[in-house]
Amino acid sequence: MKNKAKNWFEGLRNNLVKMIEDHDGAKFKVKSWKHAGKGGGIMSIIKGDVIEKGGVNISTVAGEFSKKMQQRIPGADKDPSYWATGISVVLHPVNPNIPSMHFNTRYLVTQKRWFGGGMDITPCLDFELETEKFHEDLKQMCNTHDSTYYPKYKKWCDEYFFLKHRNEARGIGGIFFDYLNNDDFEKDFDFIHDVGSFFHKYVNQIITKNKDKNWTREERKRQLIKRGRYVEFNLLYDRGTKFGLETGGNTEAILMSLPPLAEWE
Amino acid sequence: MKNKAKNWFEGLRNNLVKMIEDHDGAKFKVKSWKHAGKGGGIMSIIKGDVIEKGGVNISTVAGEFSKKMQQRIPGADKDPSYWATGISVVLHPVNPNIPSMHFNTRYLVTQKRWFGGGMDITPCLDFELETEKFHEDLKQMCNTHDSTYYPKYKKWCDEYFFLKHRNEARGIGGIFFDYLNNDDFEKDFDFIHDVGSFFHKYVNQIITKNKDKNWTREERKRQLIKRGRYVEFNLLYDRGTKFGLETGGNTEAILMSLPPLAEWE
Numbered sequence: 001m002k003n004k005a006k007n008w009f010e011g012l013r014n015n016l017v018k019m020i021e022d023h024d025g026a027k028f029k030v031k032s033w034k035h036a037g038k039g040g041g042i043m044s045i046i047k048g049d050v051i052e053k054g055g056v057n058i059s060t061v062a063g064e065f066s067k068k069m070q071q072r073i074p075g076a077d078k079d080p081s082y083w084a085t086g087i088s089v090v091l092h093p094v095n096p097n098i099p100s101m102h103f104n105t106r107y108l109v110t111q112k113r114w115f116g117g118g119m120d121i122t123p124c125l126d127f128e129l130e131t132e133k134f135h136e137d138l139k140q141m142c143n144t145h146d147s148t149y150y151p152k153y154k155k156w157c158d159e160y161f162f163l164k165h166r167n168e169a170r171g172i173g174g175i176f177f178d179y180l181n182n183d184d185f186e187k188d189f190d191f192i193h194d195v196g197s198f199f200h201k202y203v204n205q206i207i208t209k210n211k212d213k214n215w216t217r218e219e220r221k222r223q224l225i226k227r228g229r230y231v232e233f234n235l236l237y238d239r240g241t242k243f244g245l246e247t248g249g250n251t252e253a254i255l256m257s258l259p260p261l262a263e264w265e
Numbered sequence: 266m267k268n269k270a271k272n273w274f275e276g277l278r279n280n281l282v283k284m285i286e287d288h289d290g291a292k293f294k295v296k297s298w299k300h301a302g303k304g305g306g307i308m309s310i311i312k313g314d315v316i317e318k319g320g321v322n323i324s325t326v327a328g329e330f331s332k333k334m335q336q337r338i339p340g341a342d343k344d345p346s347y348w349a350t351g352i353s354v355v356l357h358p359v360n361p362n363i364p365s366m367h368f369n370t371r372y373l374v375t376q377k378r379w380f381g382g383g384m385d386i387t388p389c390l391d392f393e394l395e396t397e398k399f400h401e402d403l404k405q406m407c408n409t410h411d412s413t414y415y416p417k418y419k420k421w422c423d424e425y426f427f428l429k430h431r432n433e434a435r436g437i438g439g440i441f442f443d444y445l446n447n448d449d450f451e452k453d454f455d456f457i458h459d460v461g462s463f464f465h466k467y468v469n470q471i472i473t474k475n476k477d478k479n480w481t482r483e484e485r486k487r488q489l490i491k492r493g494r495y496v497e498f499n500l501l502y503d504r505g506t507k508f509g510l511e512t513g514g515n516t517e518a519i520l521m522s523l524p525p526l527a528e529w530e
Contacts (some may be wrong), residue, residue: 053529165510165519228523235500236510245430245501254430255529258493264318264523 001185002083004109005115006060008189009087012196013058016089017044019200023207024048028056033250037063043253047260050098050211054091055256060084065110069247074179075112083109086117087196088240090257091203096223097210099123099130099171100230100259103199104240115192116178118152119199120161122171124226125219129211131172134202138175141198145191153177163233170233224263231262266450267348270372270380273454274352277461278323281354282309288472289313293321298515302328308518312525315363319356320521325349330375331377334512339444340377348374351382352461353505355522356468361488362475364388364395365495365524366434369505370457378486380450380457381443383418384464385426387436389447389491390484394439403440406463418442423450428498434500448510489528495526 007218017028026048034040041059048054065073065079076082086106093100103118122135135154142150157176175195180188234241234257244254271411282293291313297307306324313319329345330338351371358365370382386399400419407415422441427434440460445453499506499522509519 165516224526231496231527232500232520235497251430255497258529260530261489261526261528262496263526264520265525 001113001189002085002107002109004185005192006085008193008196009058009085009105012200013042013044013056013087016056016200016203019204020046020054020091020207022261023204023211024050026051028054031252033253035059035061035063035250036248037061041250041253043256045256048093048094050207052092052094053260054089056089056121057086057256058085058087059251059253066247073108073110075110080149081102083086088257089199092206092227092259093211095211095213096124096215096219097213098206099127099204100227101199101206102257103196103202105195107192113180114181115188116180117192117195118157118174118176119195119202120157120171120174120176122226122230124223125215127172130206134172134174137202138198141194142175145187145194149177149191150175161233163229163237164233165236168229170229198220221263224261225265227259227262228264231258234258266376266378266517267350267372267453269450269454270457271350272294273458273461274323277322278307278309278352279467281321281465281468285311285316285319285356285472288469288476289315291316293319296517296525298518300324300326300515301447301513306518308521309449310521313359315359315472317359318525319354321352321354322348322518322521323352324518331510338373338375339379340375344376346375351523354464357492358472358476360476360478361389361480362478363471364392365465365492366468366471367522368461369462370456377446379444379446380453381445382457382460383422383439383441384460384467385422385436385439385441385469387491387495389488390495392437395471399437399439402467403463404417406459407440407456410452410459414442414456415436423526426498428502430501431494431497433494434438435494447448486528489526490530492524492527493529496523523529 021027025053027246028044028046031043032040039061040059044056046054047231063084070076072078084106086104088104100122103119107115139150139160153175154173157173160176182188241254286292291311293309293311296308297305304326306322311319327348330341330347335341335345349371351369353369356366365387368384372380403414416428419438419442422438425441447453506519
């Protein structure tokens with residue numbers, strides 16, 4: 001099960017990297033890093049003409065949670081050992097007509113085991129029609145697995161990606177889930193599969209559709225300000241960022257999600 | 266004592282604003298805001314040719330601390346009432362040869378009363394000679410009040426303005442102090458006076474010296490990346506930012522410190 005998850009994440013990374021490179025012309029640069037416990041990760045970073053800054057990080061790590069963390073993580077109260085594999089992707093495109101796009105999934109093993117992850121989209125210009133279609137497609141995909149998923153995971157996403165201090169959503173949402181375990185690895189793994197494939201297809205389709213659209217200086221400015229909000233969310237609220245920095249994770253990999261350029265008025 | 270502190274902060278704000286406007290040509294825009302308890306503040310924001318983004322915020326507020334805060338604030342354990350007045354200044358200059366400059370002082374009254382504040386400087390280019398002179402002058406100023414101040418407050422500043430996740434200082438430091446109360450208001454107020462005057466003089470002098478220096482694209486890039494670190498510090502660590510956002514403070518005034526534009530590689 002561990003290997004199946006790990007291999008799928010690696011394959012997905014390869015497909016995403018290839019698709020984006022085909023659009024962009026630029027190539028991803030690859031950097032590997034070691035985890036403080038066992039294992040490590042590989043960061044792939046692109047800075048191109050379509051994706052201004054994009055990162056794909058995969059990692060497979062193992063270790064022992066601190067006493068404090070043990071209380072917060074399911075299945076770790078008696079045995080602090082963990083094993084985890086995951087993929088996370090953040091794309092900040094040049095063209096303000098293409099949203100910033102975020103996706104991650106992970107498989108965590110303690111005395112329990114589960115999948116977590118999600119995807120969400122942050123447009124900076126009018127995106128009403130695309131928003132509707134994105135959610136409609138996402139719902140359909142979720143429904144092929146379980147009709148409770150989409151409403152539950154959309155709500156979770158909306159609640160999570162919210163900037164309380166601005167009373168403002170980070171973007172137009174998507175899905176967010178954690179502790180997914182139906183006591184049926186194949187069923188859960190199929191869903192994870194489809195979440196990744198959905199993201200791959202969505203990125204490909206929206207880049208194809210919008211990469212040659214023109215934009216104005218004023219639209220660029222709106223993009224940079226929206227990216228400022230993205231920075232605020234990731235540094236003030238994001239669990240993964242906080243968890244990573246607090247537990248001495250790889251700073252470069254953790255902050256890979258920050259945009260290339262951001263503005264505050 | 267409350268009025269003396271409040272009036273001095275207002276006078277200092279007026280002097281700082283005038284001095285910066287004289288350098289810049291641009292004018293500060295003024296916005297007032299109300300506090301959830303009593304009182305409020307006035308934000309003055311400039312976006313000019315010398316200061317790309319600068320903010321001067323003064324506020325005088327009163328209210329009652331939450332139960333949680335009561336335990337953390339001296340003199341509030343039995344009576345949650347507080348009164349506070351303060352000034353905070355952050356300047357992000359256009360020219361990379363001028364550092365970003367930060368200063369604040371406040372007077373807090375609970376069942377105890379004290380001053381807090383500090384100033385620190387964040388250059389992005391080589392600044393060795395200026396750093397030495399800045400610290401030498403700051404030390405001299407502090408020594409006219411108390412020879413223990415400079416070593417103590419410089420250390421506090423170095424420890425405070427530090428990005429643990431990057432093992433990197435935010436800038437070249439300065440002084441940082443809190444809970445200043447020698448049971449002699451005039452003595453403490455004289456020090457606060459001199460801290461403010463020192464900052465005013467320093468800003469005037471470094472702008473005069475460096476505002477007409479040329480810079481390269483590469484130096485601009487170094488500036489934007491250093492500003493990214495500034496954002497990381499303020500959103501991940503800064504006590505004032507966290508305190509303000511958690512207690513429902515004015516978001517615009519709290520985040521006034523963020524730079525106009527920042528870059529992440």
